[in-house]
Amino acid sequence: MARHPLTLVLNRGGLAGLVATASALAAPEEPRVGLVFVDDGRDTTAVRREAVRRQADFFGLTRLDELSLPGLFSGPGAAGSRPRLAAARLLIEALAHAGLKKADTLVWPVACNARPDAVSRATETQLVAEQLADLEDPLPGEPGVNPRLFAPLLSYTDAQVVELGRGYGAPFALAQSCEQAGIGLAGNPDTPPCLMCPPCRRRAAAFRTAGVADLQPATH
Numbered sequence: 001m002a003r004h005p006l007t008l009v010l011n012r013g014g015l016a017g018l019v020a021t022a023s024a025l026a027a028p029e030e031p032r033v034g035l036v037f038v039d040d041g042r043d044t045t046a047v048r049r050e051a052v053r054r055q056a057d058f059f060g061l062t063r064l065d066e067l068s069l070p071g072l073f074s075g076p077g078a079a080g081s082r083p084r085l086a087a088a089r090l091l092i093e094a095l096a097h098a099g100l101k102k103a104d105t106l107v108w109p110v111a112c113n114a115r116p117d118a119v120s121r122a123t124e125t126q127l128v129a130e131q132l133a134d135l136e137d138p139l140p141g142e143p144g145v146n147p148r149l150f151a152p153l154l155s156y157t158d159a160q161v162v163e164l165g166r167g168y169g170a171p172f173a174l175a176q177s178c179e180q181a182g183i184g185l186a187g188n189p190d191t192p193p194c195l196m197c198p199p200c201r202r203r204a205a206a207f208r209t210a211g212v213a214d215l216q217p218a219t220h
Contacts, residue, residue, distance in 0.1 A: 005104040007031040008065070008147075010094055012038055013051030015175040015203060016153055019161050020109035022168035023152055025059060031105070034063030036094060041070035044179060047191070051176035058171050067097055084125050091129035091149065098147040099133075111153040111161050113202075119155055126151060158206030166212055173215040177203045192216070 007024045011017035017035075024033050037052045039045050049066075056064050072086050091108060098106040108126065112118035126149055133146045153161055165172065178193035178200050193200050193216055207214040 005029055005031040006034070006102065007105040007107060008034050008036050008063075008094075008098050008101065008103045009107040010038065010090075010109060011035045011052050011055065012040075013048035013055065013174075013176040014109075014199075015165070015172070015177055015206075016109040016111040016161060017052070018055055018170050018172070018175040019165035019168070020107050020152060021055060021059060021061075022165060022170040024105075024107055026168055032063070033059075033061060034065060034101075034103075035061060036065045036067060036097065036106075038067045038069055038072070038090065038094075040072040040090075042073055044176070044181070047181060048176050051174060054174045055171070058174060065097065065101070067093055069093060084121060087122070087125045088129050088132075091126065092132055095129060095133045095147060095149060096136075103147045105148045105150050108149060108151045109153055110151050111156055111158065114155060114157040114160075122151065122154055157209075158202060159209035162206050162210040162212050166210070172207075172212075 007027070009017065009021045009024055011021055021033065021035065024031065035052055035056055037049055039049070053064065056062075069090065072090060087110075094106055094108075110122050112122055130146070130149050133149075136146075153164075156164070162172075178195075179197040180194040181191040195201075195204065203214065
């Protein structure tokens, strides 16, 4: 019997992770799909972890791994000061994890809203991570080929991400975008979005441009 390939999707509960998961499940080779949640130590970690769990339940996925990188967005190499270093570290750690799990593909759901400068930076970061991974000698019993690093949404606009998700029937209400929702409330994923933070405004613009209704919890 032919082995179905294993695809792991980096997913922190957001819109891009949700759509990337739906896209992976629709691949013609019918891969086994699992999610990898990254605990990067930010305040919204609890609510995003719950969002990923709900997405996994919706899609019927039983593989849900977690990477602990609490210093990724604080201290040296933090996103606020050196975002490419933080992203490269994330990808290197994720590729190592995917290799240990004998995954064929690691999906990085980065979405740059079709901004050429952002697409270029993300592409360079991807290449650096792949080159560093290729320098590693495989451990005994590991395959000699690293997982493929795939960024399917890299050149999409935010509206195109929404349109793609709609085509796959993605449950948009399960995607957590807000920087504030759930903070101080034990990570309650049903807390309404603030609609004021940059991710909330970016999400609203994407759905408005796509002409799609966004089914989030009711606003305050």
